[in-house]
Amino acid sequence: MKTKRYCYSCDLKDDPQLIAEYKEYHAEGNARPAITKSIKDAGIVDMQIFLTGNRMFMIMEVDETFDAQRKAEMDANNPDVQEWEQLMWKYQQSLPWAKNGEKWIELERIFKL
Incomplete structure (x- = not known):
């Protein structure tokens, strides 16, 4: 299987406090089954979120069935x-350069070894 x-x-x-609560929602074993099912049903085979300060980075590996x-x-x-999504918006905020209504912004790869 080829992934992207x-x-x-x-x-x-x-x-x-909000960051701690957000992390608890995402801690191992706390994921809501309906949410993980929706992720997998979309062709996402792996998803990880990393945090530094209050900035998050999400890495998704998707199969050939994925379409954004x-x-x-x-x-x-x-x-x-x-x-x-409504619950998570209590904790999240748009990046300063996000368009109106935009939440997660796709990153541009600028280097690959």
Whole structure:
């Protein structure tokens, strides 16, 4: 199976308590089954989120079935995902250069060894 990697970034609100709560939601064993199912159903085979300060970086490995537009449509029509996104917005904030309504921004790769 051939995979492709996508990398995204988003900020958390710069509040230690909110950051701690966000990390707890994402701790091993705490993921909501409906959310992980929606991720896998979209063709995402691995997803990891890294944090430094209040800036997050998400790395996704996707298979050949993944389509970002299809994923957005699936999420828009999934009440569990919409509830999750609304909850997470309590903790997240857009990057300063994000367009209106944009949350996770795809990163541009500028170097590869």
